[in-house]
Amino acid sequence: MTGLLGGAFQPLAGIAQTSLPSCPPPATAEYLLLIRGEDAADRDRIVSVLPQENPVLICEYAGEVIVRAGGFTQLETANAWATYMDDIEGYEAFVSVEPGQAEPIAYQPQPLRSGYAVLVDYDHSLATVAAVERLIDQPVGLAAYQQRPYLLIEHTEDAVTAVEQLEQLSQANFIAVLVDGEQVVRLTEAIAAIATEPE
Incomplete structure (x- = not known):
């Protein structure tokens, strides 16, 4: 299920790679899309599906490797992509907001x-x-x-x-x-x- 991030990911054993950077937090007025891929092939697939114009980073979050897509300025758009990744592509995805931002109502396709x-x-x-x-x-x-x-x-x-x-x-x-x-x-x-x- 998609939604706003709040400790939603459960760590996968053996996935974290210390050579990867920690995922940066969202910038002001930015929504991040965080997608969980269980292996390199999954993560490559996720990157290939995401919009080419959005900055994408493979990084470490909460002890595991995820795909971070930034640059979303509208919650509806970020939630739509999270829903697509979750329901259509089959990857667990969440939207992360800047700390202190109000938590809006999620878009429902x-x-x-x-x-x-x-x-x-x-x-x-x-x-x-x-x-x-x-x-x-x-x-x-x-x-x-x-x-x-x-x-x-x-x-x-x-x-x-x-x-x-x-x-x-x-x-x-x-x-x-x-x-x-x-x-x-x-x-x-x-x-x-x-x-x-x-x-």
């Missing part, structure tokens, strides 16, 4: 209703996010479909609207798909909130 969902495979690239948003002139969200993250471009009951959106994206050389909305889980309303300046 929701399955879409019936209808059509237009998705774009963005390969975890915020450059693709920005290009799609310029094309359609509106923010895009993050969604999970068949255990993979996608940009959620459109959710509509109108098949004609969905097909037109799909064609617009395909003509612009984006990898777009049209799927049953009930098979899609919306993770966050605006994936662009992930974009932050490097630490």
Whole structure:
């Protein structure tokens, strides 16, 4: 289960490596995503899934090695990624906040209703996010479909609207798909909130 960090990780025997740095605490107004991988292969997979623009560090926390993803300025976005890592990728993930920060209500992802969902495979690239948003002139969200993250471009009951959106994206050389909305889980309303300046 995802949530705010509070001694949530239980140490794994034999994982801690003294050569690794201790995980730095979050900066002011920053939310950290901490993900537990049991071995190097797990941690490599976690790093490959995270947004490329977010600073990622493999470090030691509470006697074990975890993956630390920084640079989140919105709790909703950090919680959405924690939920994705936990529910879709199968890795225990938590959000850590700066000491003294108020503990907000966690974001809860929701399955879409019936209808059509237009998705774009963005390969975890915020450059693709920005290009799609310029094309359609509106923010895009993050969604999970068949255990993979996608940009959620459109959710509509109108098949004609969905097909037109799909064609617009395909003509612009984006990898777009049209799927049953009930098979899609919306993770966050605006994936662009992930974009932050490097630490």
